């Protein structure tokens with residue numbers, strides 16, 4: 001029983017180490033990867049960015065499963081012997097040095113801190129949602145409203161997202177603006193953007209700071225553009241492209257400094273996506289296919305490298 005627990009703890013330690021190393025590799029390749037997303041639709045760019053951020057922990061999990069099955073791992077691990085035995089084996093754990101016991105304790109502590117922090121955040125979010133529900137009232141259009149002078153529109157909640165509007169926002173916005181903001185936020189809720197962003201944030205926690213902020217910002221930008229397009233489709237029988245863009249501009253002008261116009265790029269992406277012809281759509285399918293092939297090849301390489309290096313490295317830590 002104790003041996004099984006120690007082995008399990010070592011595989012957890014292996015998962016932490018591999019996740020960190022693969023995170024650094026992915027972070028280093030992210031600028032190259034993000035450039036390729038310029039040719040994708042905002043919806044696909046959001047999905048690929050999300051998947052790219054989750055790759056290190058997912059590839060580390062797959063590598064650990066392979067490492068725990070000698071028949072699967074040994075075609076990938078350099079052949080070696082432990083004493084007289086040269087047959088395929090799981091990670092050889094000796095636990096005879098200070099390094100092995102301290103690395104085991106460190107790995108267990110890292111996992112514990114990670115799990116507690118994630119659960120703490122979920123608990124905090126749940127309390128915040130409950131408080132907002134008590135302070136707000138439901139509307140037949142699909143949002144909840146609460147009393148506040150400030151103009152606020154938010155999609156809140158990780159697992160059961162809901163759209164909240166403040167009375168201040170309902171007062172200052174026209175009916176068209178309200179419909180558009182509501183459509184954007186309902187799409188955000190339907191796409192579970194909060195949950196995806198929360199997972200992306202945790203998955204990129206070991207990335208270097210600059211790249212960590214970059215992938216998070218890129219995800220939110222791609223997702224915001226994708227929400228604009230879906231909101232336009234949702235309101236298609238009530239508005240046309242020209243009026244929709246005008247309403248979007250009027251909303252952004254209230255939110256940001258009109259001189260800088262940081263939303264201009266977002267509007268350009270929206271216009272380009274809506275004007276997409278069937279020939280462009282075919283090109284988009286080819287781009288998506290090539291991105292899927294590249295990501296699959298990259299995942300396979302990550303797993304092979306993680307298994308090849310994971311076995312000897314874990315054996316060094318477990319001596």
Ligand SMILES: [Zn+2]
Nearest residue numbers: 089091092315
């Ligand atoms: Zn070995």
